[in-house]
Amino acid sequence: MADIGNVDSIQMRLLEEVANLHEVPAGAYNIRVNGKLAERVNSANIEIVSKEEGEGIDIRIKAGTRNESVHIPVVLSQSGLTEMVYNDFYIGDDADVVIVAGCGIHNGGDKDSKHDGLHRFFVGKNAKVKYVEKHYGSGDGRGRRIMNPQTEVTMEENSYMEMEMVQIKGVDSTRRTTKADLAEGAKLIIRERLLTHGSQFAESGFVVNLNGENSSANVISRSVAKEESTQVFIAEINGNAKCAGHSECDAIIMDNAKISAVPKITANNTDAALIHEAAIGKIAGEQIIKLMTLGLTEEEAEAQIVNGFLK
């Protein structure tokens, strides 16, 4: 396979971090570098088109497309760049696809770099989607690395979507909002993993509307807040029909960090079964002791526990 064109080494490293890309990916892809399209490839079943107005792309996946993937990573390596993109995904009925998005910012300068995005998913009947979104920041400039992703999901009858959202390092400020509407029999699973350190701030808000009969949602967040960082997790599930909803926030707090978990469940139907769980606590002392009896230092033990928790 060939190298990805128009991409320098810093940008390549960001691509590896956010999309596991080492070379040209299989399937369709669209790579955006410093606010511009770097490379795009369509497949027979997946078409990526730039929007006529404003920044962003439409990704159209034909009905019945099976076992294909779409990569749409974004990297910013120019300090001070601010962008807002609108990406719309149209996933045809009965399709079964993997979509890998992600944003990496390297900011070595003094100006803030910011990537805001609105991703809208229209998931067709019986379609199955796995969506992976990773955020990563690097660079030692004073300029902050800011990402504010918004995601809106509309799921038709009996569709299935699994979203994995990961932000482990280097993003100074994030406000994430995710909104989903589920029709009859649709199923949504969201797994979020978040680690903040330094003076970072991250807020993650979910609103899931279970509108159709037998729809279900499971929102699972695991996070670790270190040093002086702050996290806010808001999960709102509205049960508007016979449905099942579950949200879970499990957080480890360290040093001088602050974490809020705000679960909210609303049943508008007697057959809505909704559960929320939220737990915040520091690493259990005996976990550290156990790993120390295996010969790890206290710091190594802590790192292992955090790694495992966020795995």
Place this chain on the structure above:
Amino acid sequence: MLTLENLSFGVQEERKEKEIIHDLNLTVGDNKFVVITGPNGGGKSTLAKLIAGIEKPTQGRIVFGDHDITEMNITERANLGISYAFQQPVRFKGVQVLDLIRLAAKKKLTAADACVYLSEVGLCAKDYINREVNASLSGGELKRIEIATVLARKTRLSVFDEPEAGIDLWSFQNLISVFERMRETVQGSILIISHQERILNIADEIVVIADGRITNHGPKEEILPGLLGTASAVDACSRFYKGGK
């Protein structure tokens, strides 16, 4: 190999110190299989924690091989060759059984290598290797994984705090054979806190601890008949405690 010299340990309780271990002296020889037994609350678990470094003695010395380890922390003792199996094993969200065994072995074992240790403790390895060490595991499963982590370390001294606690009868049969095998194959000393006659029965030496003191210590042949035949019999003890004290 391990020597406890004039070891005392106390805790602060309502402004006065309560002593749990009193001026205790004990030597565990090389490659010996020693079982510590005695009534509940007698200080056995505390003694195990003092050896592992989880608690620090208020007085006395602990010598391991050529090293005075009294002031050493848990990690330093572990790296010198002391292993400790918890009476109540710890759960870890997200950490897989394989991760834990690899950490214990201090090398990147293949899944197949790690499976050997799980099979040793009677777990069907393929069912467990990728499981998380979390609340989805039963007490008995956790306990066996705990023992597997100690086996994987292959250290000069392994301390087990009531390995039979929380294990069902069926698993207990396997557990005994684990210790029997360990006795034959492990190069190093094994110190087990136990109330079980079958574990006492495979000991080289038995130490009886009550009220923070050693009340009896000697070869199994000398100590065991006395334990089984008198009011201090281990089974009788456990009946006594179950009886509502």
